[in-house]
Amino acid sequence: MNPFRYERASDVASACASAARPAAKFIAGGTNLVDLMKLQIEAPAQLVDITRLPLDRIEETAEGGLRIGALVSNSAAVADMRVRRRYPLLAQAILAGASTQLRNKATTGGNLLQRTRCPYFYDTTKPCNKRVPGSGCAALEGLNRMNAVLGVSDNCIAAHPSDMAVAMTALDAVVEAIAPNGSTRAIPIDELYRPPDDTPHIETVLESGELIGSVLLPPPPAGRQIYRKVRDRASFAFALVSVAAILDLDGERVRAARIAFGGLSYKPWRSAEAEAALVGAPATRAAFDAAGTAALKDARGYGHNDFKMPLARRTLRATLTQAAGLA
């Protein structure tokens, strides 16, 4: 680990000002950043510890939603009965991620900003445009079974590893950010992540020193919520494919649907195509398969991850079948 200066922030304004300096970074749970610092993939000159800031509350909103502070741990979010009652798919998604030890440390803001687990991002002997811009992408021709199939570029096919963010994307969550000049802005979670294009090292729209203060969950939409995760072992593994689905039925027809996939892209992949295919359709396996085909229409495999397209279609079908009560 490279040496760094440590600063314990006592208020949000000074934290943002400190983190806006060159080579400075916020640290909260540290479960991803400390690991990356040990490997010298991250080498900040200064760490700004934000864990003592008052951003650890879950508050009701006037509209009937919840505002989750950026420092609410993953465990604390799921321990909150309001989260479990109103947003069961968010609770399921958070519980599907990592281990209890990690969830006790990992924060809401940090979970959103965790880095990819692409093996070539971690392997400092291999080229990686995300780690060393311009060096190339070893995953394109490499062991890419965990990598993305939608929305990526030939410069980077890394997948976003979060489960929590997939559920939040289905819930139309809004990321509330605070800039060093004190101004705040609301970023729909679907617009938080930047496509890799030719700058895969720039992962979000957040500016230098800009801090996630909270995540706003709108009131839960009508319908049954389910998060389903497919992985190489039963627990404590990243998703090959996951589906967050909210299905609202009117008799035997779909009135409304929200579909987001994990493991397929640089961000949680909300599928407007799948949702459009479902609305008004009968709640049948055939209709669910058609939605899956629509969702994966533009997907491209890179060899080892070609299985993700059929796996995503089948996982969507299984999730919707369960949500419709047909299973």
Place this chain on the structure above:
Amino acid sequence: MKEFLRSMATRRWFLTTSGAATLALASSPSMAQPAAETPPLPIEHVDLTINGRPYALDLDPRTTLLDALREHLGFTGSKKGCDQGQCGACTIIVNGQRINSCLALAVMHDGDEITTIEGLAEEGVLHPMQAAFVRHDGFQCGYCTPGQICSAVALLSEHREGWPSYATADVETAPALTNAEIAERMSGNICRCSAYPNIVAAIREVAGEGSQ
């Protein structure tokens, strides 16, 4: 068993003593940085309460909580397995919650209350979870065991507080600690000897959930 515990105590005394020798070596003049080019490493003061007793440390901010415990204070019960949060051998309880001490910077835990495996037994009497691991043969080589036991102790308090797990069908409920629930809740602790069935049995017994 008494022989085993006595030999462990002796081994710990040896490691503590040799740890102090290593510390003395590290601060000898031959190891000092050349003063001219590199600025002095920043040192941070850290106060920790470990197993009920206060400790004060001056640490390089890069020091993890695990290294502070093992290398600076001689609490070698917590083990370094993978050093990247995957194996759980370093699990300790901080402010009532289990964490991977290998991924925690000690300086960020200034003022925190820590329980390690060394703090579970009281006045020479094993903690009920330690005793259950012995009774059920919940280990073979023993390297993961301190982390397993700290994790299991925290698991029971999480369950008492009503926390669900991914194995819980309805996240609004707090279910009984079945084998499936315990396995899911313990998935952050790897055992290369695969003592899992006996670990689960030990935890079930302490949880009072019967033997099936």
